[in-house]
């Protein structure tokens with residue numbers, strides 16, 4: 421019988437794991453190295469070794485209704501895309517509301533996690549921690565949830581760039597970057613066009629004399645704002661869209677996506693154009709980057725080749741002298757120094773995990789890894805579902821397939837992803853937002869039954885199928901059901917609009933009111949017209965969306 425569960429880390433993942441354990445009648449003991457919750461969302465003025473570190477200006481790239489935990493909506497007045505300090509505030513509210521802090525041991529570092537001698541029978545683990553006085557303590561646990569994060573060890577590929585030893589400027593990693601104060605009037609190179617690279621380049625370009633953004637691959641750049649100024653993820657991540665995406669040929673969708681992205685700013689003209697197509701990889705979410713290029717403050721450059729004494733040479737042979745600093749936004753190495761090497765090592769220098777959660781070789785499966793994946797949506801609701809699934813597996817209510825089958829699944833998923841992500845480590849990390857959530861929800865028994873929903877509660881069905889896939893959908897039914905889930909879904913757009921209501925605007929009385937029957941006639945002819953003029957799936961989708969939006973979503 422599983423009873424005591426060790427939760428390693430009290431970031432957003434650790435907190436939700438503690439909550440899920442309590443819900444399922446287990447006793448979580450959470451160990452947190454630092455003296456507070458929040459993990460990477462707790463901003464510190466200077467980076468600390470082996471701890472994630474963020475820049476001062478960081479604003480989330482996923483919207484509040486999509487990234488909240490499934491039974492605790494964010495306060496209605498929070499902005500849709502909030503500053504990092506406000507997200508930390510949300511985690512404080514969450515921890516307080518569910519009384520999670522009494523399970524957390526602060527200033528306690530997990531030093532090692534190892535299987536007990538009888539682990540093949542008991543599944544138990546020996547855990548060694550170091551407490552605030554530097555004393556070692558030993559514990560025995562029935563199961564382990566690893567929530568230590570994977571943005572802790574910066575990857576700084578200096579050795580790929582000859583001449584860096586003689587370079588007189590400063591080289592730093594985005595992990596060390598806090599703000600652009602030191603860049604005033606300087607000439608700065610930013611290497612890498614991930615989300616951090618884009619943010620940091622834009623911020624530096626507001627202080628520096630000139631900022632160069634060097635990228636090997638380029639990127640599709642998309643803003644946080646979708647049509648009508650709505651949050652991007654709320655319009656993109658819907659079951660309806662997912663179904664259409666599966667029905668339509670991929671090349672057609674890519675073509676339409678490229679067209680619509682290039683309509684805002686031509687990626688070729690702006691020097692952003694990547695080789696891959698939009699659906700292949702996560703786009704870069706950034707509202708300001710193209711504007712900074714348009715204003716000449718930010719200059720796109722190819723990959724860095726080498727350093728000179730006071731500058732850099734790019735792969736196209738162009739040279740920029742008098743460079744004061746180079747900021748490497750080149751990502752992180754995920755490491756789990758406290759886990760047994762036999763679990764974390766594999767041929768691909770990656771942590772081999774079944775469905776990104778369970779080491780396939782473990783029997784019984786009493787250890788699960790949280791948050792070690794990447795996706796085109798918010799991380800937190802997926803981690804919450806990972807925790808719900810892991811706990812079901814720990815308690816034997818859900819079973820994993822045999823090891824051989826798990827290894828086959830891992831192999832075939834990697835093979836599928838490697839088409840878009842040639843690096844095997846990157847390929848292994850990718851999951852598809854909706855199908856991954858639904859897969860785990862199925863295991864937990866909380867996947868909404870759309871047919872039943874359509875027959876019993878069509879209004880809710882409409883929102884679940886056509887509206888954004890907000891996490892509340894997984895609290896409608898089954899174990900862990902939350903009675904507020906239906907209401908939370910019905911009011912989600914209200915909470916999106918609330919933070920905008922800061923000035924009363926004149927009502928447009930003269931606007932013809934569109935009652936539902938008129939909407940149908942009007943909508944029908946509009947769709948027909950669009951189909952006839954072969955405008956491509958995007959416009960049609962967009963149009964449907966607006967009709968639904970007007971008639972249903974806003975009530």
Ligand SMILES: Cc1cc2nc3c(=O)[nH]c(=O)nc-3n(C[C@H](O)[C@H](O)[C@H](O)COP(=O)(O)OP(=O)(O)OC[C@H]3O[C@@H](n4cnc5c(N)ncnc54)[C@H](O)[C@@H]3O)c2cc1C
Pocket residue numbers: 428429430431432433434451452453454457458459460461471472474478479480481482487528529530531567568569570571616758790791797798799800
């Ligand atoms: C710059 C940046 C921006 C991001 N923006 C978004 C976003 O907008 N939306 C989104 O969905 N995701 C975003 N992410 C992803 C983000 O990492 C996850 O969403 C999530 O918040 C990570 O939480 P975590 O709890 O898994 O890890 P962390 O927040 O890193 O927390 C790990 C915790 O474990 C503790 N710990 C580590 N090792 C030990 C040990 N041995 N013993 C005890 N304690 C230990 C640490 O002290 C820390 O408190 C972003 C990531 C980065 C780097």
Ligand SMILES: *[C@@H]1O[C@H](CO)[C@@H](O)[C@H](O)[C@H]1NC(C)=O
Pocket residue numbers: 655656657661662665677796958961962
């Ligand atoms: C549908 O989803 C894709 C990818 O998930 C996204 O790029 C696209 O914008 C979405 N379509 C609409 C109409 O929102």
Ligand SMILES: *[C@@H]1O[C@H](CO)[C@@H](O)[C@H](O)[C@H]1NC(C)=O
Pocket residue numbers: 481482614615616702703705794795796797798
């Ligand atoms: C948001 O930014 C983080 C950090 O760079 C990144 O890992 C994540 O994939 C981004 N989310 C989306 C939806 O692009």
Ligand SMILES: *[C@@H]1O[C@H](CO)[C@@H](O)[C@H](O)[C@H]1NC(C)=O
Pocket residue numbers: 868869870872873897898
């Ligand atoms: C909720 O669960 C019950 C019992 O498990 C099932 O009969 C019912 O169809 C479910 N409802 C929905 C909407 O999924």
